[in-house]
Amino acid sequence: MDISKRIEALRVCMRKKNIDMYYIPSNDFHSSEYVGDFFKCREFISGFDGSAGTVIVTLGGAGLWTDGRYFLQAEEQLKGSGITLYKSGMEGVPKIKDYIEDNIPESGVLGCDGRVVPASWAEDMEECLAAKGAELDSSLDLVGNIWQDRPVIASKPAWLLDVCYAGKTREEKIARLREYMDEYQADYHIITSLDDIAWLLNIRGNDIHCSPVVLSYLIAGKDSIILFADRKSFGSKEEKALAAAGVLFMDYGDIYGYVKGFAKGSKVMLDKNIVNYAIIKNIPSDVKIVNLVNPSVLWKAAKNSIEVNNIKKAHIKDGVAVTKFIYWFKKNMGKIPMTELSVTAKLESIRSKGEHYIGPSFDTIAGFGAHGAIVHYLAVPETDISIEPDNLLLIDTGGHYMEGTTDITRTLFTGGKATREQKKYYTSVLRGNLDLCDVHFLYGCSGASLDYIARKPLWDMGCDYNHGTGHGTGYLLNVHEPPNSFGGTTVFEEGMVTSDEPGIYLEGKFGIRLENLILCVKREKTGYGQFMGFEPLTFVPFDKDLIELGLLDNKERELLNNYHKKVYENISPYLDKDEKEWLENACSEI
Numbered sequence: 001m002d003i004s005k006r007i008e009a010l011r012v013c014m015r016k017k018n019i020d021m022y023y024i025p026s027n028d029f030h031s032s033e034y035v036g037d038f039f040k041c042r043e044f045i046s047g048f049d050g051s052a053g054t055v056i057v058t059l060g061g062a063g064l065w066t067d068g069r070y071f072l073q074a075e076e077q078l079k080g081s082g083i084t085l086y087k088s089g090m091e092g093v094p095k096i097k098d099y100i101e102d103n104i105p106e107s108g109v110l111g112c113d114g115r116v117v118p119a120s121w122a123e124d125m126e127e128c129l130a131a132k133g134a135e136l137d138s139s140l141d142l143v144g145n146i147w148q149d150r151p152v153i154a155s156k157p158a159w160l161l162d163v164c165y166a167g168k169t170r171e172e173k174i175a176r177l178r179e180y181m182d183e184y185q186a187d188y189h190i191i192t193s194l195d196d197i198a199w200l201l202n203i204r205g206n207d208i209h210c211s212p213v214v215l216s217y218l219i220a221g222k223d224s225i226i227l228f229a230d231r232k233s234f235g236s237k238e239e240k241a242l243a244a245a246g247v248l249f250m251d252y253g254d255i256y257g258y259v260k261g262f263a264k265g266s267k268v269m270l271d272k273n274i275v276n277y278a279i280i281k282n283i284p285s286d287v288k289i290v291n292l293v294n295p296s297v298l299w300k301a302a303k304n305s306i307e308v309n310n311i312k313k314a315h316i317k318d319g320v321a322v323t324k325f326i327y328w329f330k331k332n333m334g335k336i337p338m339t340e341l342s343v344t345a346k347l348e349s350i351r352s353k354g355e356h357y358i359g360p361s362f363d364t365i366a367g368f369g370a371h372g373a374i375v376h377y378l379a380v381p382e383t384d385i386s387i388e389p390d391n392l393l394l395i396d397t398g399g400h401y402m403e404g405t406t407d408i409t410r411t412l413f414t415g416g417k418a419t420r421e422q423k424k425y426y427t428s429v430l431r432g433n434l435d436l437c438d439v440h441f442l443y444g445c446s447g448a449s450l451d452y453i454a455r456k457p458l459w460d461m462g463c464d465y466n467h468g469t470g471h472g473t474g475y476l477l478n479v480h481e482p483p484n485s486f487g488g489t490t491v492f493e494e495g496m497v498t499s500d501e502p503g504i505y506l507e508g509k510f511g512i513r514l515e516n517l518i519l520c521v522k523r524e525k526t527g528y529g530q531f532m533g534f535e536p537l538t539f540v541p542f543d544k545d546l547i548e549l550g551l552l553d554n555k556e557r558e559l560l561n562n563y564h565k566k567v568y569e570n571i572s573p574y575l576d577k578d579e580k581e582w583l584e585n586a587c588s589e590i
Helices: 003-016 041-046 068-077 096-103 119-130 142-146 170-183 194-201 236-244 252-261 277-282 296-301 305-332 340-351 369-373 420-437 447-459 554-574 577-586
Strands: 021-024 054-058 062-066 084-087 109-111 135-137 188-191 217-221 225-228 247-250 267-270 288-291 357-360 365-368 392-397 399-401 408-413 497-500 503-506 510-513 516-526 529-536
Touching: 003 041, 003 054, 003 142, 021 041, 021 096, 041 054, 041 062, 041 142, 054 096, 062 068, 068 084, 096 119, 119 135, 119 277, 170 188, 170 194, 170 217, 170 296, 188 194, 194 217, 194 225, 194 296, 217 252, 225 252, 236 247, 247 252, 252 277, 305 340, 305 399, 305 408, 305 516, 305 554, 305 577, 340 357, 340 365, 340 392, 365 369, 369 392, 369 503, 369 510, 392 510, 408 420, 408 510, 420 447, 420 497, 420 503, 420 510, 420 516, 420 529, 420 554, 554 577
Parallel strands: 021 109, 062 084, 109 135, 188 267, 225 247, 267 288
Antiparallel strands: 021 054, 054 062, 188 217, 217 225, 357 399, 365 392, 392 408, 497 516, 503 510, 516 529
């Protein structure tokens, strides 16, 4: 069934249910960024397989909203589908909420599956619709009605993360959570974000591709912890360890019935921006809901000392793997055939030899030439192209180790002689990366205060990039982990791990992105307060073939030389003779 036929089949269901407009987000039941195959309703109905996007289908049209990372990809994948692309954030493009308000008929009905929309969105939408006498019907999984070969919900083996990696026991974390509940006199706390549950209980799984989490819900009470999950995913060892911490099991889908039994007058804490609307709808009206951000969001973002030490070890392992790959690439470029998929496989084969390596933290982005200008390009056999001299290869990649999660991007020259244009843009991106890592700031600053530092070299050229400068990263968890980022309002705390990744993308030519993970650390404390800074976790050389020395000021040359000195010191002990000689040259002073 092609896309247009799927949309028409959906419209048949809409007419039967008297639905005027149907809303299809990218979410699973847990507001996850990446989702399992069962939950890919938006991809099924549109053909667009980027990680972020929303489809709205009316009886006469359809549209997809996505952000700047996916504009080029979405344009290509939506061709012939009849779906209009709405480029979120661009001038003249309506926001989803405004589009719904403007296009829902008077007394019309907006349909959705309440399990895949956050409660805050649904409640806000109900208020907006009421102004037109319209309403929200959140009881409908209409895509599920037409998806005949829909995959099953994942249920893969779960495992325990030892305290030597986690730094804190699950008992300690649960006790801290209950102290927080006591502050609000809460009887229950509902957690549905998968990474928060995994962090709290020191469990990991593989229910989402590249995300080591377990599909589950959790309700913490004053005397019990209920884990709603597929019990078959847990072996006897895991069950005993969780039982010792007071964790009881119920079936994954039982949460909707369980919350109906909350005692009259009780108080429940939850985050309406995460918890799905179907759960909220099942909570009795005489139960008080305290809407606040799950405290573990901030707790897990500020890594403890054991986690930090482990993360540094993971980055040495990963730095060795990526450096070995770059050596191989430079040595063999132009001598053996290479494609985007073949270099991806080569990198994974090198990385997989690392101690305690678990798997990739996301699907590697290897974009050669014009493909590098597609921010989240993913090579597949149909798009795979040969890598040729005189251009750029952008490779964004990462891994999960027992010691932590990595994420790195390097842009490599493919041989020949780099052009002035290539060097100009590469050097400007490099300057932004170096300058941001070197920033010295007073405690209380957020990413929104610091984002401009990475963008300034490009802004000075009248250029910019249409994605965030950096995101938080979990400890053997999601590679994108809130709340810290460059651009957000969360205050940077000691122990937060954030990516530093400015870029530039010239459509039809090439893309450049340079990404390191950096650790927030305390600097000196003066009469003016506590000063903070960053130190690099990623140690892989930048490509000196692409650096225009005249564009670096003395400070930036010093930063680059100091960084490369650390790369050599940390990585060279794990290389063979030829690799070490190459790295010494790659890291030599400029």
